[in-house]
Amino acid sequence: MNYWLMKSEPNEFSIDDLERKTTEPWDGVRNYQARNMMRDQMQLDDQIFFYHSNCDVPGIVGRMTVVKTAYPDPTAFDPNDAHYDPKSDPEKPRWYLVDVGFVEKFSRTISLAELKQHSALSDMSLVKKGNRLSVMPVTPTQWQFILNLLSS
DNA sequence: GCCAACGTTGGC
């Protein structure tokens, strides 16, 4: 079992959207590092923090799981889709995604500002300057530490 | 294979 954090802009897709829909294909990722983690490492039932980026209070807002392991991202083949990539050949797909399932929305947002205050989390690339990865691994220790912040 | 130019991300 692995732990992850995935970012989404709430304008585009929020934790509330996921709660309403229950599951969702995490499409549109066009970054090789992020793709590799989804395609090569994510397993069924892996745990994922849902992170809201590019909004008033960026931070972790809830929890989800992998409900379907990697398969080719269909939006890459759709010329009408905002994430269309003509270089992704259906015979040899360039982009992959996983399906995620809603677990819970946290009682509060664990903001980026709060996460940055804890030295226990200083190794997370999330809190490092210039980080732009939209999918990143979380260690079991970090995972538990962050969950504990909810009850403090 | 280098690297400048460009586009995107995302906090502030």
Next chain:
DNA sequence: GCCAACGTTGGC
């Protein structure tokens, strides 16, 4: 809206 950081592209 600004801009720093970073990834990607493409000329050479």
